[in-house]
Amino acid sequence: MRTVSEWYNSTFSSTAVFNHREDERIFRTRFKRTWFYIFLAVNVLVFIASSLGFGANEYHYFILNLILVNLVAVIGLNLLVGFTGLLSLGHAAFMGVGAYTSALLITEAGFPLVISMIIAGLVAAMAGLIVGIPSLRIKGFYLMVATLAFQMVIDYGVIHWESLTRGVRGIELPTPDFFGLALKEQKSYFVFLFAVTIVMMWGAKNLTRSKIGRAFVAIRDNDISAEIIGIPIFPYKLLAFSVSAFYAGVAGALFASLMRTAIPEDYHMMNSIMLLAMVIIGGMGRLTGSIFGVIFMTMVPVLLDNFFSYLSIVYDPNITIMLGPAKEFVYGGLIVLFIIFEPEGMFAIWMRIRDYFRIWPLPYISE
Amino acid sequence: MIDFLQAVGDGIFIGLVYALLGLCIVIIFKASETFNFAIGEFLVFGAFLFYVLFFDLGFPIVVAFPVGLAAAAAVGGIIEWFSIRPLLGRSPLSMTMVTLGLAMVMRAVIQFIWGSHSYSFFLELPDITVEKGEFLFISDPIWAGMLSIVTFIVILLFLFRTRWGLAIRAVSEDQAKAMAFGINARFILLIIWAISAACIAVAGIMISNFGALSVTSVSVGLRSIPVVLIGGMDSIIGALVAGIIVGVTESLAGAYIEPLGLVGFKEVAPYFMMLIVLFIRPYGLFGTVRIERV
Numbered sequence: 253m254r255t256v257s258e259w260y261n262s263t264f265s266s267t268a269v270f271n272h273r274e275d276e277r278i279f280r281t282r283f284k285r286t287w288f289y290i291f292l293a294v295n296v297l298v299f300i301a302s303s304l305g306f307g308a309n310e311y312h313y314f315i316l317n318l319i320l321v322n323l324v325a326v327i328g329l330n331l332l333v334g335f336t337g338l339l340s341l342g343h344a345a346f347m348g349v350g351a352y353t354s355a356l357l358i359t360e361a362g363f364p365l366v367i368s369m370i371i372a373g374l375v376a377a378m379a380g381l382i383v384g385i386p387s388l389r390i391k392g393f394y395l396m397v398a399t400l401a402f403q404m405v406i407d408y409g410v411i412h413w414e415s416l417t418r419g420v421r422g423i424e425l426p427t428p429d430f431f432g433l434a435l436k437e438q439k440s441y442f443v444f445l446f447a448v449t450i451v452m453m454w455g456a457k458n459l460t461r462s463k464i465g466r467a468f469v470a471i472r473d474n475d476i477s478a479e480i481i482g483i484p485i486f487p488y489k490l491l492a493f494s495v496s497a498f499y500a501g502v503a504g505a506l507f508a509s510l511m512r513t514a515i516p517e518d519y520h521m522m523n524s525i526m527l528l529a530m531v532i533i534g535g536m537g538r539l540t541g542s543i544f545g546v547i548f549m550t551m552v553p554v555l556l557d558n559f560f561s562y563l564s565i566v567y568d569p570n571i572t573i574m575l576g577p578a579k580e581f582v583y584g585g586l587i588v589l590f591i592i593f594e595p596e597g598m599f600a601i602w603m604r605i606r607d608y609f610r611i612w613p614l615p616y617i618s619e
Numbered sequence: 620m621i622d623f624l625q626a627v628g629d630g631i632f633i634g635l636v637y638a639l640l641g642l643c644i645v646i647i648f649k650a651s652e653t654f655n656f657a658i659g660e661f662l663v664f665g666a667f668l669f670y671v672l673f674f675d676l677g678f679p680i681v682v683a684f685p686v687g688l689a690a691a692a693a694v695g696g697i698i699e700w701f702s703i704r705p706l707l708g709r710s711p712l713s714m715t716m717v718t719l720g721l722a723m724v725m726r727a728v729i730q731f732i733w734g735s736h737s738y739s740f741f742l743e744l745p746d747i748t749v750e751k752g753e754f755l756f757i758s759d760p761i762w763a764g765m766l767s768i769v770t771f772i773v774i775l776l777f778l779f780r781t782r783w784g785l786a787i788r789a790v791s792e793d794q795a796k797a798m799a800f801g802i803n804a805r806f807i808l809l810i811i812w813a814i815s816a817a818c819i820a821v822a823g824i825m826i827s828n829f830g831a832l833s834v835t836s837v838s839v840g841l842r843s844i845p846v847v848l849i850g851g852m853d854s855i856i857g858a859l860v861a862g863i864i865v866g867v868t869e870s871l872a873g874a875y876i877e878p879l880g881l882v883g884f885k886e887v888a889p890y891f892m893m894l895i896v897l898f899i900r901p902y903g904l905f906g907t908v909r910i911e912r913v
Contacts (some may be wrong), residue, residue, distance in 0.1 A: 353840060584723025585720070
């Protein structure tokens, strides 16, 4: 029979790490694992509550879905930008490739969403391989611009290859289904998305704590010394590109099903910049940071929407024409401010808060 | 053959404007290894400053033009002061990403002040349309090309024939060394952004003169990306050559490829050109080759 204090110590306060294996665990302390279970339980409770008719409604679940879809894309981009140090301004184009692949498979060939989603990811990964080829010879800024060229080419192709993509009208998608089970409500789509996101997050986490992830980080920190210690750089760079594009392709397929349509303007260069902004603001090279970044950057436009609709009621209905510029202003301003004042992103803020509360009630007792 | 020469000629005049845009990017890149993604916004902002002085306030062009450029330079300097200066000493890529954010903020500010509808913009320059036999070169592009090449030469003279230009070149060569020789590198960087903003404004005014001025013109700024990558990020002569290459490519694509049914291919042709150059010569036609095998 353990005492309460023993239980407390073993659950919450044992942070000592004795070997590499323990250091590489997904949940390094039981504390973290406990919080993760609490998080899952809260999600289930919110879901049950909303099924009974109170709490979150369909609109809330739509926003949650948006966050989850963006999260999948941003995890992928973070693997490329944050872990491998290869900048990409063409990620929305990978999403577009995935979205159109899945839309065509679902509407023309009648594939179920899960299979078309995976195929969309694979097609996007192939595109990623092709875009990654210049990384053999160029890096840093030049590579960023090469991906931008890919973005331009996809923008053009999606709009003008009308026989395949139906141009600016886009492709309408049916209700998403999970092997015959129609996910008609946002709420039920949320359950599906949540499962997919957990799997994708788990995959990314495992990738980063394996040999491949360590090779990525070595290439990011210094590519020449990475090559000297025996990491074949080019295959790993290509791998980073294709994995990242796979995530983006899956996210694109999920996004198209969420919106019930695949239209060119959702995969424009602007969206690439927004995805990059989510990675930067969340914290590069931090998967936890990506979660913060995505939630924050998805909520900002939503809150601005609500704020402007409130203003238009109490103040002047014409003010809604300012909504678009206001969103851009806030987005751009946040990018600038975060890079100047908090280059490590929201993850650094989170770490500071956590370090403060770790010794919170009794700060004079050292660890 | 006449069609071909006509298309090439049209392309060269537009290409000179692109060359000027390329020059604005190159001088900033040489000094701080930063790519200014906000170039399209600077372009529209500068053109709007001129618009206010010339059309709204009714100043004569000899006053409005220099004052407008000075205002654009001031805006460039202020923006450098607030957003680029705090980042000195950090990775150049973070500065490049700041300019992505700046682009969004500036676009929003333009829309807040001037809205997103288009303004008619006509400078009433003397008509110098050239019409000889089968050839027809319209007045406005000729003016744009001539003014751009004049601005280009003025900038070159400033860089290579004055003491300030010497200081700028020294800072571009090596910031730390220049500072050791007593050059105020921070101030020089501010000057560079101001000059760049002013000559982007020249390009903006010339481009607006083709038709109308509106916030959608920011997409012209993206045209400078293939220019500097084809020419080489740190080569002034490269900007001139590549500007003309991009202009001619665009015009030839418009004349020969678009009639085949590829509507709007003109817009992406420079990017294909750029990808080809990136594959063959990754540092551009005239850029400094950095020997790195990665």
